[in-house]
Amino acid sequence: MPELPEVEIVKQSLDKKITNKIIKKVIIRNRNFRIKIPPKFEELLTNKVIKKVSRFSKYVTLNFSDGSYCLIHLGMSGTIHLFDRTKKNKFTNTSFYSSQNLPKKHNHIEIQFDNIKIIYNDPRRFGFFQYIENQKKLEKRLHHLGPEPFSKLFNLKYIRKSFLNKKKNIKNFLIDQKFVSGIGNIYASEILFFCKINPFQKVINLNKDDYKKIVFFSREVLNKAIKKGGSSIRNFKNVSGKQGNYQKEFKVYFRENLQCLRNRCIGKIKKKVITNRSTFFCNKCQK
DNA sequence: AAGAGGCCCTGATAGC
DNA sequence: TGCTATCAGGGCCTCT
Numbered sequence: 001m002p003e004l005p006e007v008e009i010v011k012q013s014l015d016k017k018i019t020n021k022i023i024k025k026v027i028i029r030n031r032n033f034r035i036k037i038p039p040k041f042e043e044l045l046t047n048k049v050i051k052k053v054s055r056f057s058k059y060v061t062l063n064f065s066d067g068s069y070c071l072i073h074l075g076m077s078g079t080i081h082l083f084d085r086t087k088k089n090k091f092t093n094t095s096f097y098s099s100q101n102l103p104k105k106h107n108h109i110e111i112q113f114d115n116i117k118i119i120y121n122d123p124r125r126f127g128f129f130q131y132i133e134n135q136k137k138l139e140k141r142l143h144h145l146g147p148e149p150f151s152k153l154f155n156l157k158y159i160r161k162s163f164l165n166k167k168k169n170i171k172n173f174l175i176d177q178k179f180v181s182g183i184g185n186i187y188a189s190e191i192l193f194f195c196k197i198n199p200f201q202k203v204i205n206l207n208k209d210d211y212k213k214i215v216f217f218s219r220e221v222l223n224k225a226i227k228k229g230g231s232s233i234r235n236f237k238n239v240s241g242k243q244g245n246y247q248k249e250f251k252v253y254f255r256e257n258l259q260c261l262r263n264r265c266i267g268k269i270k271k272k273v274i275t276n277r278s279t280f281f282c283n284k285c286q287k
Numbered sequence: 288a289a290g291a292g293g294c295c296c297t298g299a300t301a302g303c
Numbered sequence: 304t305g306c307t308a309t310c311a312g313g314g315c316c317t318c319t
Contacts, residue, residue, distance in 0.1 A: 002312065058313080186312055275290085
């Protein structure tokens with residue numbers, strides 16, 4: 001579900017609410033995630049103080065004051081709900097495609113503070129919570145990830161080197177977290193639209209001008225999405241709480257058979273599957 | 288050894 | 304108030 005912008009919104013709202021708070025109690029109702037939650041997890045987290053909440057790529061970390069971490073990934077369907085007793089028992093929704101109310105099922109993880117608790121809901125359980133002892137281990141854990149689009153490491157030289165002698169198409173490159181981290185299936189299509197690059201284009205055929213556009217629009221699209229509060233798709237109905245607005249800006253995603261939105265372009269948006277993932281693009285202006 | 292494909296899991300929706 | 308198939312914003316593992 002969530003790509004970098006959505007995870008950033010979750011991180012921001014969490015950081016605002018739980019920084020400096022002490023974990024009083026942890027409740028695990030289901031331990032079977034992508035990574036199994038070990039029995040000692042609750043004990044390890046209890047009494048920890050949140051120094052701050054951070055994010056790298058699509059991962060959130062609760063940074064504890066003793067130098068340890070809780071690494072969080074939302075997978076495809078994970079949402080975090082924040083319950084604040086000081087605010088007249090109202091839920092503050094830090095998630096993206098659920099209603100303001102807590103879902104009835106799949107509330108697997110609950111972390112309680114004084115007056116505040118967070119509940120992790122994840123129907124498909126592709127996400128995970130993982131305790132990490134120290135910074136060194138965290139770095140090792142995330143070592144396989146490439147730079148974020150915002151990083152100065154994500155530059156023309158890096159792209160040229162990465163594309164050298166590669167036979168993959170550009171769409172698969174953009175969603176490959178080893179190459180650049182944080183871009184998922186939706187934003188990959190959106191970014192390539194702005195670049196006017198066909199998602200099937202083999203990277204070997206791209207030139208320096210294309211590299212520049214890839215860097216520029218990767219940053220631009222993700223930044224805009226963050227500014228708009230991320231994208232909320234699915235469960236459009238009965239969403240009354242906070243939800244993102246970037247889905248209204250989509251140029252190609254979910255727009256199969258509709259008119260291309262580029263000025264004076266007469267193309268239609270096509271949907272094609274690339275390695276099992278839907279990909280959207282204009283058949284005229286993306287070459 | 289890069290790259291394609293299967294798989295983890297549940298829920299929503301489309302089509303019959 | 305049916306079934307059944309397909310698809311979903313991710314990432315890891317296996318096979319070739």
